[in-house]
Amino acid sequence: MPYQAGRNLPGERASKLGHLEVLRSPLVQQIVENFEQPEAVDMLDVAWESFPPCTEPLDVVFAVDGSWQPVTDERPPYKKIAFIKTALMMVDQAALNRIDKDEPHPLALRDLMAKAAVYHATAFPLRHVYLRGLSVYDATRQIIFESLKDDSLQGEVMETLKWLAYEKWSKSPRSSLPDFQCPHSEIDGEAHNATLSFDQEEGVCQTCGKKVFITDMLGFHLEMSENAASESVATAYMNIHETLLLFTGIRHFWESNKRETLKRCLFLKDGPLQIRAQYSKLVNPIRNFLLHAYLQGYPISIVGQEKTGIFVDHLNLLLGKNAPSNHFFIPDHVYICEQIQSRPPSGAPYGKDTNYGAKVFIVMNERCRLVLSIPICIPMDKFIQSPDSSKIINFDRILATLPAMLSSRHENALIPIELANSIASLSTYPSVKVLELFAFKSRE
Numbered sequence: 001m002p003y004q005a006g007r008n009l010p011g012e013r014a015s016k017l018g019h020l021e022v023l024r025s026p027l028v029q030q031i032v033e034n035f036e037q038p039e040a041v042d043m044l045d046v047a048w049e050s051f052p053p054c055t056e057p058l059d060v061v062f063a064v065d066g067s068w069q070p071v072t073d074e075r076p077p078y079k080k081i082a083f084i085k086t087a088l089m090m091v092d093q094a095a096l097n098r099i100d101k102d103e104p105h106p107l108a109l110r111d112l113m114a115k116a117a118v119y120h121a122t123a124f125p126l127r128h129v130y131l132r133g134l135s136v137y138d139a140t141r142q143i144i145f146e147s148l149k150d151d152s153l154q155g156e157v158m159e160t161l162k163w164l165a166y167e168k169w170s171k172s173p174r175s176s177l178p179d180f181q182c183p184h185s186e187i188d189g190e191a192h193n194a195t196l197s198f199d200q201e202e203g204v205c206q207t208c209g210k211k212v213f214i215t216d217m218l219g220f221h222l223e224m225s226e227n228a229a230s231e232s233v234a235t236a237y238m239n240i241h242e243t244l245l246l247f248t249g250i251r252h253f254w255e256s257n258k259r260e261t262l263k264r265c266l267f268l269k270d271g272p273l274q275i276r277a278q279y280s281k282l283v284n285p286i287r288n289f290l291l292h293a294y295l296q297g298y299p300i301s302i303v304g305q306e307k308t309g310i311f312v313d314h315l316n317l318l319l320g321k322n323a324p325s326n327h328f329f330i331p332d333h334v335y336i337c338e339q340i341q342s343r344p345p346s347g348a349p350y351g352k353d354t355n356y357g358a359k360v361f362i363v364m365n366e367r368c369r370l371v372l373s374i375p376i377c378i379p380m381d382k383f384i385q386s387p388d389s390s391k392i393i394n395f396d397r398i399l400a401t402l403p404a405m406l407s408s409r410h411e412n413a414l415i416p417i418e419l420a421n422s423i424a425s426l427s428t429y430p431s432v433k434v435l436e437l438f439a440f441k442s443r444e
């Protein structure tokens with residue numbers, strides 16, 4: 001990466017000429033000329049399956065989405081803050097049917113969103129910003145904890161985290177959290193583990209005696225130093241908050257004994273049903289609950305939609321012109337490794353620790369192809385070795401619900417996710433300029 005501009009001198013510009021020199025090399029020319037276009041990727045042996053017979057659609061749809069925006073002060077010491085927003089909205093089939101798919105009326109959309117949406121916003125210091133005398137490290141830990149207790153959502157999201165982490169839905173909940181690395185061991189001592197007892201939100205580490213939060217379990221501190229936090233802390237928080245917001249809806253129906261209603265709901269999330277790296281501590285609690293609900297006779301319909309990334313690119317490549325409408329394909333572990341991730345399939349089964357949904361490629365019609373992830377009712381490693389659509393929770397009802405949600409405005413888009421996106425999008429609220437002013441107004 002070129003050097004940044006200093007106070008007196010302009011920054012370095014990447015030289016365009018450098019690329020030309022490379023192309024002049026006889027060896028490079030020879031290699032490039034010999035690159036061949038693959039015949040066709042649809043030569044791959046892809047086991048498309050046709051949709052199961054049509055069944056009753058799900059009639060209440062919840063969608064969650066989030067956005068984030070880093071704002072950097074351009075003057076030393078280059079302070080940096082991240083703003084994050086998430087939103088959950090509800091729309092029923094009747095309302096969906098009333099929306100004009102080609103030309104949705106802005107006022108109709110506004111009314112719909114005003115009545116049926118909740119949102120959450122927060123801000124993290126990423127670099128050289130201090131809060132109540134705390135370092136970035138401790139301030140960010142504290143803000144993450146307080147943000148999950150957001151009063152505007154009546155602390156419901158924190159309650160959902162406890163409900164999942166302590167398995168409070170179970171007849172025999174956990175007596176403590178799974179051990180996690182104490183956040184104080186990174187900064188001033190030997191690495192050691194910490195835990196909290198049933199239902200605690202905060203407590204004291206048994207080894208070092210310092211305060212730990214339930215949110216430390218997720219390991220945000222592993223991506224932070226004393227004075228700076230990685231941008232990935234902000235994106236991880238956003239993904240976890242979206243997930244918890246969705247499960248707050250599920251918990252509401254579960255605990256208020258409206259479980260029959262829960263069976264008629266579809267929960268949509270923008271992005272895959274995946275929680276990466278250390279944050280994946282939430283994945284097992286989620287899988288445990290979904291399996292428990294399924295075995296109790298309450299299959300819960302959740303769908304994550306990927307709009308970009310290697311799976312979406314692969315689906316586009318795969319289809320070319322010949323898209324078999326109303327068909328789906330579930331890639332198995334070997335296929336994902338060899339054809340999509342370009343790695344040998346000898347490693348751990350794909351998504352074993354990080355995913356709570358299986359990948360499904362769906363072709364609705366020529367214009368609409370979706371990469372979805374949907375929870376399954378058997379262990380992920382078993383499923384991904386030999387995928388079986390009958391093990392996907394509520395697959396037939398989810399497929400039956402998709403047609404009414406297809407957007408005519410954007411390709412491969414689902415209307416409830418579009419709506420949630422328009423609420424969660426930061427760009428529709430304060431502009432970046434306003435955020436900058438707001439964030440650094442006291443610097444003069």
Ligand SMILES: [Zn+2]
Nearest residue numbers: 182184205208
């Ligand atoms: Zn400790």
